[in-house]
Amino acid sequence: MDPQLITWIVIGALAVLAVIAIAWIVSASVSMRRLGASVDERWAALAETLERRRSVAAPLLEVASEPQRAQVTDAFAALERASGPGEKAAAEAELQRSLRPLVQAAASQPVGSTAAEARTALAALDDDAQARRRDYNTGARELNAKARRFPTSLFAGSAGGRRDFFEVDQSGAVAEPPRIQF
Template sequence: MNKTALIVIALVVILAIMGISSYNGLVSLNETVNGKWSQIENQLQRRADLIPNLVNTVKGYAAHEQQAIAAVADARAKLAGAQGPAAKAQANAELNNALSRLLVIAENYPNLKADKNFRALMDELSGTENRIAVARKDYNDAVQAYNTKIRSFPTSIFAGMLGFGPKEYFKAEEGAKQVPKVQF
């Protein structure tokens, strides 16, 4: 073999190793993104599982507030049926709004706020909201690492050929940047 043939073979081997390495790295990052997304879904499901107990507790004190209670149930159902980050974020925003209305009702019933079950449920929901925030941050960090990798050279060449496309971020709901009003 001549020198040119050896150089060509070496280049092909180097490119093959780079391609395999890039592919394996992309698969790993893709699985990380999928795992982080499942944690968001896990925490959203946890919250959705707590909501019926909260609704039933509030129902006992505020039977005539059926519209707000129905809104929470509807929003919970939408969240359960939503697919993908954008749809989940939208359904999550609707559920947050419905829960806010339900909590305003709770403010009007001092006995409800003092109820042991209600307080325990609120503590669980608060903890779950914190877990959701952490899961969303972890997911968005994983998406950022993945999207950066598929756009970086030379991986971007292999990513496009192998079908690795960008992932969606879990974005803040509309109006989340506004400071909430607290009134006593």
């Protein structure tokens, strides 16, 4: 066989391998950035849902005592200040603990009152927040797993790095939303 032909075959094979490697690396980079953006969107949706609770709970605060109102206001302020999943989870648990007596007191209100409607809306919002929590944690788990595999591990930084899970310390405070009894 002609040595020049062998040289061209080797050069061609190396070029094909280089193109495959470049395509694989570009694909991994794009995949990590896309997944990172998806997790960021999920986090923003979860944070927005958690912070929407203030407007929904406003009618409950109107009938609350001054110490209860101050405690709930402080819990809302802590939730707004919290930035990461760990901080938000701790603030969320504290908010749930401070809202629980108000929600229970609203159970004695007649159906159709603003407090009863706020209680119903709060339960729906808690369900929505729990679904968004699961969605965010699923995305974070997927991103973290992908960031440990090669070649995507090379691009974990471009996706914002590893994500923490949103785990509420007081799972009993949020695992079961307030019950509505008619």
